[in-house]
Amino acid sequence: MSSVSHGARRGWRSMPSALAAVANLKAALDQLATAGGPQAGLSSVATPSSTESPLNWVFLGPPGVGKGTYASRVAKAFGVPHIATGDLIRAEIKSGSDFGAQMKSIVNSGKLLPDEMVQQVLHQRLAQGRRDGEKGFILDGFPRTRAQAVELVRSTPLSLVLNMSLREEVLVEKCMGRRLCKHCGKNYNVADIYLPASPDGSRAAIVMPPLSPPPECAPHLETRADDREDVIRHRLEVYKQEATPVEDFFRAQGLLVDFEITAGIPETLPLLMPLLQSYAGAGRRAD
Numbered sequence: 461m462s463s464v465s466h467g468a469r470r471g472w473r474s475m476p477s478a479l480a481a482v483a484n485l486k487a488a489l490d491q492l493a494t495a496g497g498p499q500a501g502l503s504s505v506a507t508p509s510s511t512e513s514p515l516n517w518v519f520l521g522p523p524g525v526g527k528g529t530y531a532s533r534v535a536k537a538f539g540v541p542h543i544a545t546g547d548l549i550r551a552e553i554k555s556g557s558d559f560g561a562q563m564k565s566i567v568n569s570g571k572l573l574p575d576e577m578v579q580q581v582l583h584q585r586l587a588q589g590r591r592d593g594e595k596g597f598i599l600d601g602f603p604r605t606r607a608q609a610v611e612l613v614r615s616t617p618l619s620l621v622l623n624m625s626l627r628e629e630v631l632v633e634k635c636m637g638r639r640l641c642k643h644c645g646k647n648y649n650v651a652d653i654y655l656p657a658s659p660d661g662s663r664a665a666i667v668m669p670p671l672s673p674p675p676e677c678a679p680h681l682e683t684r685a686d687d688r689e690d691v692i693r694h695r696l697e698v699y700k701q702e703a704t705p706v707e708d709f710f711r712a713q714g715l716l717v718d719f720e721i722t723a724g725i726p727e728t729l730p731l732l733m734p735l736l737q738s739y740a741g742a743g744r745r746a747d
């Protein structure tokens with residue numbers, strides 16, 4: 461329980477900076493609006509102004525925050541690959557390589573893959589990207605531990621670590637609202653979230669309408685067995701314990717940027733993109 465309240469306090473303290481960031485973004489958004497609306501900002505590709513600072517970004521965030529979706533959208537907009545270590549591992553296993561077979565036997569035995577294996581898969585992918593002339597990457601699902609973070613920074617220069625967050629009660633509701641159509645495999649979310657702003661203005665309102673299924677999917681929806689409240693809370697607790705040392709390390713490196721999500725993806729992307737554009741091509745920036 462103690463780390464739950466610790467996490468909550470951390471979130472609280474990060475709010476003023478998040479609010480300041482949102483305020484700064486207002487100006488950037490106004491510019492985008494005059495250039496053809498926020499959608500224009502979303503579809504335009506920000507090209508790093510010079511070649512010397514690759515767009516090497518890491519996205520962190522708890523389960524349920526939508527990190528994979530944001531990473532994928534942002535990667536597309538910036539013209540860099542979205543690299544999810546989970547996907548790399550699945551692809552290596554599927555490739556039938558010796559290394560893949562080794563990993564498969566570990567995964568099948570229910571054990572966690574050792575750091576060195578995950579790092580090797582990732583290094584292979586990053587080296588390939590450098591050979592192919594990729595101008596950066598958005599890394600999702602890695603690093604999970606402080607040791608991995610130290611090793612990553614040692615081997616690859618990062619320019620930004622985006623730390624996405626969402627109030628815990630919202631994460632729980634969102635996870636419990638997940639539905640999978642067993643007919644076509646599409647994901648939906650039936651959670652309808654509205655939390656008013658706190659009276660003192662320290663916390664913004666959170667508005668997340670449901671992502672409702674179309675009528676043809678509605679009869680086929682199912683909930684994943686591990687999307688139960690107790691399981692979700694445990695998952696979040698484990699995440700917090702793992703993530704705190706990683707966040708602290710990146711913060712000390714001057715790389716961490718906190719971003720609190722308070723709305724759905726269509727409302728959040730126009731806030732997130734200008735923030736990220738300010739980092740693209742700017743290289744490593746002091747806070």
Ligand SMILES: [Zn+2]
Pocket residue numbers: 641642643644645646676677680
């Ligand atoms: Zn369906």
